[in-house]
Amino acid sequence: MSFASVILALVTLQRLGELVLARRNTERLLARGAIEVGARHYPLIVLVHAGWLTALWIWGRNQDVNLAALAALLLLQGLRQWILATLGPRWTTRIIVLPGTPLVGSGPYRHFPHPNYAVVAGEIALLPLALHLPVLALIFTVLNLAVLAIRIRAESRALSVADWPRVSTP
Known part of the structure; x- marks a missing residue:
């Protein structure tokens, strides 16, 4: 098994x-009275991410690895863990709004x-670059940015419905 295959x-x-964590958190939030917003674009997100991973497996599994790009990707994993720890049970892959709950304003959200x-956009660019696949990095970065434009608009609308307080935790 190649080093690239291990990374993939x-x-x-x-x-x-x-996905397992997100589903569990989503179910718990919905059980507490949360609502999902902007669900129509979610299949596009899944399609982009599945296509990205599939393309990487097809064209990248036997590539040499650019260690500088891999190091940058690993640094993003630290930020990803900080995000997950900050959001805790509120982290999902969907837009889930729990009325009456303040927005998170701590950790990286500060x-x-x-x-x-930002982390996902970096990963989508860096992993193909780490596998010497700049065309895939460009294609999936553009696709991801297009989907994110839709998602961020939907999320901003959902979060601006009420004047949500921000909560900061140490």
Whole structure:
């Protein structure tokens, strides 16, 4: 098994684990009275991410690895963990709004409005670059940005419905 295949296997397992976590968090939030907003664009997100991983497996599994791009990708994983820890049970892959619950304004959300989207955008570009696939990096970066434009608009609308307080935790 090549080093590239090991990296792809780890990323694939990470994404599958995140889907399990997201589903569990979504179910718990919905049970508490949360609502999903902007669900119509969600299949596009799934399609872009599944296409990205599939393309990487097809064209990248036996590639040499650019260690500088891999190092940058690993740094993003630290930010991803910070995001997951900050949002805790509120982290999902969907837009789930729990009325009466303040917005999170701590952790990376204190510094960036959409840190998770920034991490994902970085990953979508960096992993293909780490596998010497710049065309895939460009194609999926553009596709991801298009889907994110839709998603961020939907999320901003959902979060601006009420004057949500921000909650900061140490």
